Amino acid sequence: MLVKVCGMRDTENIRELDEKVQPDLMGMIFYPKSSRYVADAATIPSTKAAKVGVFVNTPVAEIVAKVNAFGLAYVQLHGDEDVAFVEELKKQSPADLIKVFRVTAEVDWSYLKCFEPYVAYFLFDTETKGYGGSGRQFNWELLGKYPLQKPFLLSGGIQEESVVEIQQLQQKQPKMAGVDINSKFELHSAFKDVNKVARFVTALQ
Numbered sequence: 001m002l003v004k005v006c007g008m009r010d011t012e013n014i015r016e017l018d019e020k021v022q023p024d025l026m027g028m029i030f031y032p033k034s035s036r037y038v039a040d041a042a043t044i045p046s047t048k049a050a051k052v053g054v055f056v057n058t059p060v061a062e063i064v065a066k067v068n069a070f071g072l073a074y075v076q077l078h079g080d081e082d083v084a085f086v087e088e089l090k091k092q093s094p095a096d097l098i099k100v101f102r103v104t105a106e107v108d109w110s111y112l113k114c115f116e117p118y119v120a121y122f123l124f125d126t127e128t129k130g131y132g133g134s135g136r137q138f139n140w141e142l143l144g145k146y147p148l149q150k151p152f153l154l155s156g157g158i159q160e161e162s163v164v165e166i167q168q169l170q171q172k173q174p175k176m177a178g179v180d181i182n183s184k185f186e187l188h189s190a191f192k193d194v195n196k197v198a199r200f201v202t203a204l205q
């Protein structure tokens with residue numbers, strides 16, 4: 001199962017996580033209103049993990065500039081980006097795309113289907129005022145009925161204690177390609193407890 005650790009910023013914390021845990025994906029937040037906002041490319045070291053930039057309703061040109069400055073392998077669209085926007089970004093960005101859907105009570109699968117040609121993964125997170133990183137879980141049972149072909153990542157309030165529930169969901173839903181973790185593994189904002197992430201990843205595999 002793929003593991004994405006999101007909301008990283010501190011140089012040494014990124015290096016330690018990359019060496020000890022070797023996550024597949026390492027996420028950085030480019031949403032200025034987030035407490036995890038990354039402003040400076042100089043603080044982000046090179047990593048074995050593929051870098052993911054998280055954006056919220058950011059113009060295409062600005063995203064492409066960050067892809068180049070930070071060497072992003074993926075762009076995660078965590079806002080209200082529509083299909084036309086995603087299609088245009090796909091034309092201009094050298095990075096692959098992850099489109100996020102923030103879940104409330106139900107999911108409109110037919111709407112998601114329109115995004116399938118342009119993205120590498122979908123990602124499901126909990127609806128929250130700040131767009132993401134809330135530490136709150138949505139009703140994962142909704143994904144048991146996932147009807148599409150595109151692989152997806154599960155997110156929203158995942159913690160060490162979530163392992164069994166994640167494994168059960170993956171058995172039901174083979175399109176679930178991985179998980180995305182963030183606030184439940186933080187010592188403080190944008191700084192992860194590497195040992196806690198390591199325990200989680202070991203338990204998951």
Ligand SMILES: O=C(O)c1ccccc1NCC(=O)[C@H](O)[C@H](O)COP(=O)(O)O
Pocket residue numbers: 006007027029031034035036054056078125130131132133134135136155156157158180181182183184
């Ligand atoms: O983390 C943030 O501050 C953030 C702000 C705005 C948009 C997205 C954000 N995080 C994106 C992520 O990929 C998180 O990992 C995801 O929302 C889950 O976070 P959590 O519920 O804290 O595990």
